[in-house]
Amino acid sequence: MTDNITPHQDTAPGQEPAKGAVVLEVRDLSVDFGVDKKWVPAAIGLNYEVRAGEVLAIVGESGSGKSASSMALLGLLPSNSRVSGSVRLSGKELLGASAANIREVRGKDVAVIFQEPMTALNPVYTVGAQIVETVRLHNEVSPEQAKERALRMLELVELPDPEKAFKSYPHQLSGGQRQRAMIAQSLSCDPKLLIADEPTTALDVTVQAEILDLMRNLRNKLDSAIVLITHDMGVVADLADRIAVMRRGLIVETGTAEQVFRNPRHEYTQALLAAVPHLGQGGAEHGEEVDVTAALAAATHAELESVEHDELVRRERENAAALAAAAAERPQGEPVLELTDVAIEYPKQGRVPAFRAVEGANLVIYPGQVVGLVGESGSGKTTIGRAAVGLLPVAAGTMRVVGQDISAAKKNGRQLHHVRRHIGMVFQDPSSSLNPRLPIGESIGEPMFLAGEAKGSGLQKRIEALLDQVELPRSYRNRYPHELSGGQKQRVGIARALSLKPKLMVADEPTSALDVSVQAKVLELFQNLQKDLGFACLFVTHDLAVVDVLADRICVMQRGRIVEQGTRDQILRNPQEPYTQRLLAAVPLPDPEKQRERRELRAQLLASGVE
Amino acid sequence: MIQYILRRLLQIIPVFIGTTLLVYFMVFALPGDPIRALFGDRPPSEAVIAQLRQQYNLDQPFWVQYGLFLKNLFTFNLGVDFTGQPIAASLGRIFPVTVMLAVEALIIQTVFGVTFGLIAGLRKGKFFDATVLVASLVVIAIPTFVLGFVLQLLIGVQLGWAKPTVGANADWGNLILPATVLGLVSFAYVLRLTRASVVENMNADYVRTATAKGLSRPRVVVTHILRNSMIPVITYLGASLGGLMGGAIVTESIFNVPGVGQKLFQAVIRSEGPTVVAIVSVLVLVFVIANLLVDLLYAWLDPRIRYEN
Incomplete structure (x- = not known):
């Protein structure tokens, strides 16, 4: 067993392509899958090589x-596949090698x-x-x-x-x-x-x-x-x-x-x-691009090797000027959602004790405002979203939704029933949140029918109007969810959430299951609808870049607490809490050069012992 | 862990009292007079009947009868049955036979069920898989007594491969035919369960990882697919053990096995409360303990399972 892993100090981030020996050489690699007795190509004539x-x-x-x-x-594909071409590993052909030979290579080479x-x-x-x-x-x-x-x-x-x-x-x-x-x-x-x-x-x-x-x-x-x-x-x-x-x-x-x-x-x-949503480049109406690196550097008083001192100072100044110029928040009207010192518990089940997922949360959403609730898994962001719809009981504090205090509302009681008519909810997984046995038209129309808002031809008209709004063809109303793509399903989910003309929309990671290009389109649609219809929105997500595109305000959650909140500019341009800084520093930017700066910054942040 | 086992063992008490009470009541409520039935067409004098009634506490109200039964049970005195034999002694005779029968059936259904299920699962959609699935469906659909008589006639009588009946001296060898019949139905379920589980695990990510590590197919199948697929199968096997012990009435009658099933059947016919309840009590214990063992085995097979204290 050769041992070439003696740890030595990390060399400087070498970005110029290494000039090692060619390890993998792929020529004319094609992969087909047999589907219904036909070969469907999955990869066609690929050529590439990788060096050590x-x-x-x-x-x-x-x-x-x-x-x-x-x-x-x-050779890890299922048996209904067909592979052709040439794959050479250090000169040795892998395609067509015997089972024993390929097993030798797997895991070892x-x-x-x-x-x-x-x-x-x-x-x-x-x-x-x-x-x-x-x-x-x-x-x-x-x-x-x-x-x-x-x-x-x-x-x-x-x-x-x-x-x-x-x-x-x-x-x-x-x-x-x-x-x-x-x-x-x-x-x-x-x-x-x-x-x-x-x-x-x-x-x-x-x-x-x-x-x-x-x-x-x-x-x-x-x-x-x-x-x-x-x-x-x-x-x-x-x-x-x-x-x-x-x-x-x-x-x-x-x-x-x-x-x-x-x-x-x-x-x-x-x-x-x-x-690709690019953190700092939220939509046009949010004003200019935020130089997140400069913002972080300013907030943590960092010096960077990869950026000249003067240059960094200049960028930090620009950032500060932009923050000063940023439009102040203009809350209008009565809050749609108001949390005061709210604690939320998952109730005790049998011998499993109650679990307090959120503690001391304060949050206000005004009409027409989009608030992004950001956090990592287990931070309690989804819990707040579910409690706002009355799906989880409030253990302490007061939660007011569309003007009504639902902190003490009975589960499935009349009050919640009434409040829910003003809330739309979009879920993360569009496939499992639509009933697979209902045509999508019925899924969209169901809330209106149940609420007694519309019936018969009136209901049909409303369904058509909603399909128009989410830019789906009207003829799709008779299709079933499995006939739609992921993005189309999520559009249906949005249409259903909009059907009762909600004052508040709770969107729980609505785009995280989608491909970036699809996500971009769904986010754009969502933005347009929000502007046209003016609903307030609690947008729950783990993706800061997505929030950046949509949100007026950003709340950052960690371990059941809201650690920092403010307008988009306040959070992105001047993050105060160490956790927010760490989160901002961790989002990779689709730009190798910026990413190099940010890596250095992040290393400093972590080195300074920020927990 | 110890706490968990203790708690589970304590749970036996209410289960035990509940089942014995229920069974005792059902026997009590059976129509007809067991004492008179004993004598068939020649009724004895009223004095004899009264004396017998008193001897078996049949002149007492239900609760007293049940109380006396419990008292005797806890002093390990099961009393005598209507033929005058001590019940404890006959339990000692019949239970080893049934345990042997059940264990043999369990082995047969496990070995064949898991093997066929694994192969069928690995060859999902192929000829072997389809054949086995249809065959297992046929086995499930045929009632035990039909299977029993057919196999007895074919293998026992015409081919002479195994003894068609067991008789007084039961041993592993001559129990093979009844054990096969007893295990066949569960075999079909074990097979289907194993197959479904294998099919599910075969496409699991960790199986792909195991292959990507360079493991040979047999090793992937045994250490990664089979081991993980056994978790639901074990649960079923544990639950079926109780059924094998108590549910062998038909099989034991066909093959004349002097076991629990036969004895239980006779005791029910004669409305012999104490015998019925004694047998059922032991079966309940077997059932509960088998389930406890399964739960412990389950944790060993699947480390994700943790016992709350």
């Missing part, structure tokens, strides 16, 4: 074939990191057992040596307590720790090539930033070639040396990261980059 110490990002939206083509490298660390590790074995299994499979070592090796790998991926992680089952680790364990397993046999399939998609931004840091460090330490498969342009900007953009099975553009971001040649790449 280089990160190639394969970018594309769902269905672009980026995952399928990468799984084909190792080529390792894979999967998207969902929760499901990608077997839940019934300890992390240690799974790494030991890999080590012993490819190396003639005793169990003790294998264990030692596994512990060293867990240390390498910077798990705080490797001994404990070794003995833990996957569910006992947090999402980020699980992904670290997964990476440790992948690296345990010193692979020449690492395929990372959406390695950070399932993680919170701050955790994502940590994993990206880790991968960058490892790349520098190990000199492996990395194929990074992702849909997230921010992640690409953070990690990639070269980029291949895929669409409908074809590579439409390749180039260095700088080239692709600075000067995208193919129109699809341009469209994709334009669709």
Whole structure:
């Protein structure tokens, strides 16, 4: 077993493409899937190569074939697939190699990191057992040596307590720790090539930033070639040396990261980059772009190596001037939603005690205002959204919705029934929030029918009008949810939420399940509708960039508390709370250069011991 | 953990009292006079009947009868049945036979059910899978007594591969035919459950990870797919053990097995309250303990399960 992982100090962030030996050479790679006795192409004639110490990002939206083509490298596709072309690993042909030979390569020469660390590790074995299994499979070592090796790998991926992680089952680790364990397993046999399939998609931004840091460090330490498969342009900007953009099975553009971001040649790449919400570049009506880096640097009094001192000062001044000039908040009318010292509990169930998910929350939404509620998983943001609709009881404090105090309202009582008529709700997963057995017209019309607002032909007219509003053809009313795409389903969800002309809309991560280009369109629609109809909105999301596009005000939540709130300009240009700063610093920007500045800034933030 | 087991064991008490009370009442409420029925066509003198009634406490009201039964039970005195034999002794004779029968059936259904289910699951949609699914449906659809008689006739009598009846000296060898019949229905369920579970786990991400690690197919199947697929199957097996022990009445009658089922049947016919309740009590204990063991096994198989204290 060669040991080239002796940790040495991280070299300076080398962005110029490394000139190692070619590790992976892909020629004319095509993948087809057999569907209903026909071959449907998933990837067509791909050509690319990856060198040692280089990160190639394969970018594309769902269905672009980026995952399928990468799984084909190792023969990991289901049996209804057909692969042709040539895949050479250090000169050795992998396609058509015998099953035994390909097994030799898997895990040893080529390792894979999967998207969902929760499901990608077997839940019934300890992390240690799974790494030991890999080590012993490819190396003639005793169990003790294998264990030692596994512990060293867990240390390498910077798990705080490797001994404990070794003995833990996957569910006992947090999402980020699980992904670290997964990476440790992948690296345990010193692979020449690492395929990372959406390695950070399932993680919170701050955790994502940590994993990206880790991968960058490892790349520098190990000199492996990395194929990074992702849909997230921010992640690409953070990690990639070269980029291949895929669409409908074809590579439409390749180039260095700088080239692709600075000067995208193919129109699809341009469209994709334009669709990515870019933190700081919220819609036109929000005024000019926010220089988040400068804002953070000013708020934390940081000095950056990658930016000249004078330049930074100039940018900080500009930021301060913009903040001063920013329009002050103009609350008008009676609040639509008002939380005063609210605590929300998940009621006790059997022996499981009640769980207080939100504590001491103060929040006001005025008519026509969009408030973005941002936080990571477990921060309590969704809980507030659900309580505002009366789906969870208020344990303490007062919650007023459309002028009525619902803190003491009975579950499913008349008061809530009345209040709910003024609230629309859009859910995260458009597929599971629509009844699969109802045509979408009926789903949209149901709230109006139940509320006694409309019947018969009047109801039909209203349904048609709503379909027009969300820009779906009227003929879709008789279709079933499974006949619609994800974005179309979410449009139906919005139409249903709008059907009773709500004063308040509660949107819970409505776009996080969608591809970026679809997300961009849905967000645009949402913005237009909000402007036309003037409803107030509580927009719950984990994505600061999305909030930036939509929200007038931003509330940041952490561990059940609202830690900071203010107008968009206050939060983005002058974040005060350490957590807000950390969150802002963690969002990757789809721009390699900005991302480099931000990385430095983030390292300083973390080094200064900000918790 | 210990606390959890203790709590579960304490739960046996109300379950035990509830079931015995219910069964005792049902036997009590059976129409007809058990003492008179004992003597068939030649009725004895009223004095004898009265004496027997007193001996078996049948002249007492229900609650007193039940109370006396409980008292005897806790002093480990199960009394005698209507033929004058001590009930404890006959329980000691019949239970080992039934336990043997049930365990043999359990082994048969597990080994064959899991094996066929695994293969069918791995070959989902192929010929083997389709055949096994149809065959298991047929097995589920045929009543036990039909299966029993057919197998007895075919294998026991015509082919002579196994003894068609068991008789007084039951052992592992001659119980094979009744155990097969007893296990067949559960076998079909075990098979289908295993198959469904394997099909679900086969496409799990961690199976893909295992393959990507370079594990050979057999190792992926055994250590990653099978192990994870056993979790729901184990639950079912535990629950079915109780059914195998108590529900063997038909099978035991067909193959003349001197076990619990037969005894229970006779006791019910004779309205012998004490015997019925004694047998049922033991069955309840077996059932509850089997379920406890399954729950513990479950936690061992699936570390995500934690017991609340």
